Amino acid sequence: MSTDGVEIPAKRGLLTIAGAVLALAGIIAGYGFISRAQSKQEVVDWTSQQTTATVSLASFIPTPPNQILTLPGNVQPFNKAAIYARVNGYLKSWEHDIGTPVHAGQALANIDAPDLDQQLSQAKATLASVRANLQIANLTASRNNVLLQKQIVAQQLADQTDADAKAKEAVVDANEANVKQLEAMQSFKTLAAPFDGIVTARNVEIGMLISSGGAGQPLFEVSDLHKVRIYVQVPQSFSAGLKQGMAATFEMPQYPGVQFDATLSHISKSINSTSHSMQVELQANNADGKFFGGAYCNVHFQIPSDPNHLRLPSTALVVNDKGAQVAILDANNKVVLKSVQLGRDFGDSVEILAGLTASDRVVNNPPETLANGDLVQIAAAPASS
Incomplete structure (x- = not known):
């Protein structure tokens, strides 16, 4: 058997193996290049994502038909009278102490006025x-008139006696008026209640020196508490929503959790230039006697809302040297x-009067570094449970 036939197949096998090895090496090298290119692109994409701010959008808060406005109020009696003396003297007696119901004309105290009596x-x-x-003047004038008719006395004398009688009549009229005035002053020795109410202050004691006039502390104070007046200072921005006859409620700290009804009875229609507020008056029935003059309360008004005004969370505002701004996103998320223009501040939200539409996408909690033209990405909404 010849050896030449065996060597030729062996060389061909080696060439085939070498070609396969080279092809495999080329595949491995190509895959490496592709992997490195993909990794580089992923790094570029990750870096771009890290430099683009992620923001969340603020949701407009639905505006209810009425807004509840709570303001402090000052409760006062429906009528209140400070009782002062009209005569000088000493307090002889007092009849009613604080908290005592009295009727109109009922005596509160009596004053001893010896100077007035004298x-x-x-x-x-x-x-x-x-x-x-x-x-005497009338008798003299009458006699002289008779003698004048008999031509016993002169006309001048008769005229003088008539004039003297008329002058003395005028003096009598003046003294009668003086007596009536002093008699009227005698009635002021008794201090009386001007209307039905309750004695809410007594500042006198028996034997105290009493001086006439309205200076100093009143001797008594009488309050009519069958109804009460509640005075409230309403900020100018809320004044347009107030109407006479509007219903309201109020709360008092001594009755926690209890709401009482009141009615807006009077509007001053005048803005205080210092506080920029307007005083209004409410009235409430007090048949149970629960409300007292000078008390503090919280009054709740139902103010109609403007459907054209929007409300945003306060966290969406950007306040800088240009005033109040919001960051919105355009179609390209820039x-x-x-x-x-801001309206009323509700604490956790604010009213937007102008500058926004309901279709605007507003950024919530915008970063301080956010500027016009910045590209941002919107955070995914949290999955609902």
Whole structure:
């Protein structure tokens, strides 16, 4: 058997194996190049994602038909009168203490006024004297008129006696008026309640020196509490929603969890230039006597909402040297900072009067570094449970 036939197949096998090895090496090298290119692109994509801010969108808060406005109120009696003395003297007695119900005209206290009594006695004596003088003057004038008819006295004398009688009559009228005035002053020695109510203050004691006039502390205070008035200072921004006759409720700290009804009765229609608020008055029935003058309360108004106004979470606002702004996204997810006009502040949300539409996409909690034209990506919404 010849050896040449055996060597030729062996060489061909070696060439085939070598070609396979080279092909495998080429495949491995190509795969490496492709893997490195893909890894490089992934790094580029990851880096781009890391440099693009991720933001979440704020949702517009539905506006209810009515907004509840809560403001502090000051409760006052429906009527309140401070009782002062009209005469000088000393307190003789007082009849009713604080908390006592009284009726109109009922005596509260009595004043001993010796000076007034003396003035009245003197005025009466003077009146009696001038009346006597008037009587004599009338008799003299009458006699002279008779003698004048008999031509015994001159016309001048008769005229003088008539004039003297009329002058003395005028003096009598003046003294009668003086006596009536002092008698009227005598009635002020008794301090009386001006209307049905409750004695809410007594600042007198027996024997105290009493001076007439309205200076200083009142002697008594009487309050009509069958109804109460509640005074509230309403900020100017809320004043347009108030209407006379509007129903409201109020709460008092001594009755926790209990709401009472009131009605808006009067609107001052005047804005205070210092506080930029308007005073309004509410009235509430107090048949149970639960409300007292000077009490504090929280009043709740139902203010109609404007359907054209939007509400956003307060966290969506950007406040800078340009005022209040919000960051919205355009169609390419690029940031646009827009100035807005703010309305009422509800604490966790604010009212937007102008500058936004309901279709705008507003960024919530925008980063401080966010600027116009920045490209951002929107965070995925959390899955609902």
